[in-house]
Amino acid sequence: MAKVKIEHLTKIFGKRVKPALDLVEKHVSKTDILEQTGATVGVYDANLEVQEGEIFVIMGLSGSGKSTLIRLLNRLIEPTSGSIYLDGDDISKMNKEELLDVRRKKMSMVFQGFGLFPQRTVLENTEYGLEVQGMPKEERTKLAEQALENANLLPFKDQFPSQLSGGMQQRVGLARALANNPEILLMDEAFSALDPLIRREMQDELIELQAKQKKTIIFISHDLNEALRIGDRIAIMKDGEVVQIGTGEDILTNPANDYVRAFTENVDRSKVLTAERIMEQPVTANIDVDGPNVALKKMVTEEVGGLVAVNRSREVQGFLSGEAALKARKEGLALKDVLVDMPTIQKDMLVSDIVPIIYDAHTPLGVVNDEGRLVGIVIRGRVLEALADKELDNQETEVK
Secondary structure (H helix, E strand, O other), rough: OOOEEEEEEEEEOOOOOHHHHHHHOOOOOOHHHHHHHEEEEEEEEEEEEEEOEEEEEEEEOOOOHHHHHHHHHOOOOOOOOOEEEEEEEEHOOOOHHHHHHHHHHHHEEOOOOOOOOOOOHHHHHHHHHHHHHOOOHHHHHHHHHHHHOOOOOOHHHHOOOOOHHHHHHHHHHHHHHHHHHHOOEEEOOOOOOOOOHHHHHHHHHHHHHHHHHEEEEEEEEHHHHHHHHHHOOOEEEEEEEEEEEEEEHHHHHHOEEEHHHHHOOOHHHOOOHHHHHHEOOEEEOOOOOOHHHHHHHHHHHOOOOOEEEOOOOOOEEEEEEEHHHHHHHOOOOOOOHHHOOOOOOOOOOOOHHHHHHHHHOOOOEEEOOOOEEEEEEOOOOHHHHHOOOOOOOOOOOOOO
């Protein structure tokens, strides 16, 4: 079961909701709907699921509805229609007391503007959510100090927000949100007000935090590069509608429409595409059973100049060239005696990280799964193709 699930979620701002919905269904633009009805489409018929422990990024241009959507999740904005489920419970049907309990214990939010109280110290700001819950001073101080320690901010606990840099203020906001150990963290353009270098540092910290704590994070951004860097999956919105959901690689390689295609056209694909996406089907020789004649026969039949040598478990043992196979047959050697080393990479390695490896390699690269078994090969031509930002097809090709 998904941690968060929304079904047919819609928000129309204004009084003439029904006429506005009728126009949306006819694909009338937001501007024309506003002119004809005085109503503004915030979110229309949104459907998505967020799995436990993932960073789910919702992105789009200004006015796309992404910030409205995240505020619908904790009902800072009331939905016009639709359902919002948290662990199967419909938040949209909760009364005030139930909703307040969810906000205090299950969801925390980090805003773009930090949202710190200027008259409170860093520690007092971090304690605030726990204080609202009525937690005793000693207990909440202990939890807040631990949150600040995790954010490397404990030495600054007695300072005021005005004494901190923008990046440090945002880290305080993040520590405050995490102090009560929420199940879900909502982050609305949390890093967009920061300088580029500090913003990247905060992205790194979020990735590191997620590796340790495995929170469910819903992150709003207008920056595709940021979304690709931190997101497990991405939802792209336009005019209040969710137009595509997928991994960064899905969205780059299979854009749902011209809008998504234009949105992604300037992205460096080498920093998103993985070995699994550009790998090809390997032709192999099993060194436990195959001899030189069988290997040479495979090369002729498959029209390749070499084979990936594997054992019975499909673990890479090396690379077998045609010349090496001929030598083994002539001198009566086993295949394992004429192999050369073959570098291996994980299937989730980025193309940008593959480049220096394949540059120095004298063979293709073996692509292995988490168990170390061969699943494909990467050849130099496919890496160059990815770097050239050409469209990748799904056809299997042979080693050249």
